[in-house]
Amino acid sequence: MSEIERGRGVALWSQISGILAADIQKGQLRQGEQLPSAHELAQRFDVNRHTVRRAIAALEQRNLVRTEQGRGTFVQEQTLDYPISRRTRFTQNMRNLNVEADIEILEDAREIPPAQVAQSLGLDRHEHAYRIETISRADGHIVDYSTAYFPATRFNGLPAVYRRLQSVTRTLNEFGVNDYERKHTRVSARLPDATTARLMQQPASRPVLYVQSINADTRGVPVQYGITRFSGDWVQLVLMADH
Template identity: 25%
Template sequence: MVQNPLYRQVADKIREQIRSGGLKPGDALPTEVKLQQQFGVSRVTIRQAIKLLVEQDELYSVQGSGTYVREQRIKHDIYQLRGFSEEMSSTDRQASTEVLDFAVMLPPPRVASALGLTEQERVVYAKRLRLLDGKPLIVEETWLPLAMFPDLSFEVMRRSKYQYIEQEKGLKIDRSEQEIAPVLPSPDICRLLGCSASDPILEISSRGFLSTGEMFEFSVHHFLTREYKFSLVAKR
């Protein structure tokens, strides 16, 4: 049986410390000298192990400061149609929402086309910032037909949009059709997510459908990708 290279063995041991809670998110990794003493290997081996863990997003380095344990990225399954609150309920972290804008308006051409409306049919527009443990993760813009949701309110959008649709309106959500693209953030998105204009983010545009086949929403989400990882299952 071929044994893993020494640096991979060291990387595995550091990873085990992270998984067991011996090293927690935000903790600084011990110095290279201390790691050498701990594992009984050369400095070159330690540096290779750290480089591997940085590449695998287990650690991150800050120039002139040190190497730190990265907060685990949130797993987003694109095949599961769940709201932000539902998705975060499986974690032990605190999800919250800030409604940045809420209005009844005439739809922009892109929105009218996506929802199959005329540009004279009004929509409810909401812009929300989704946060986890107080840190911004997603900027979401949503447009819903006013005729379908005349009682949709600011308070509803502070909570769960899907819960309102399914439990209060008694409608069954069937599916979402999504388009995913990496983009460079606008100045507004940079300000809200605290990212650089040169940091690519992920834009997901989606149309939501009810079980009747009616479209009930068009949304554009901007994800802070350094906090997320996206998963899918491909079958042959």
């Protein structure tokens, strides 16, 4: 157990902050791991909780930890740079970053989409679209929770193909779309709703990066409308020059 030294002219909170920072840098406290409670740390270092809170605040200023209201303090994960370009592909992005990735399909449905989605896909008011909900992970971390819409008439039976291939690119290839590009991207930060917070396993008080996008084939015809909610603490969006 690490001990602090009293009477050497260095504030106790600063010593505690330094000890915990060293634990993080040595890997004794791993990325995403929850720190002991303020009570436990106060007992470990034989100080009051106010001193512990000051030490934690210093770690937050160094971006080594993050505190989630009602849950505790966690070691800050290394930010994942996620490129967005004219040809954004999740699998390729993860391969380029040398991380292990997987996609979990939560739900699919054939429905009349919201008016904004229908307009973006060039659908008539009563035309159907397929909606597919997914969770994407990289090295075990949740990267995003996504909702994707595809024109149902053009891509009849798409959900079954997507469940088999688990790739938008390969699924669209099956329907004769050999290439597609990002036609539109809008990025904002917002607080997640209850469903998003639950699925992304984060508190509702932590913002997500909310990305709305339209992908179109080589003729400029929209093939996909997407809403992607990225983890704000884990993902940093990088807009590439060709976007």
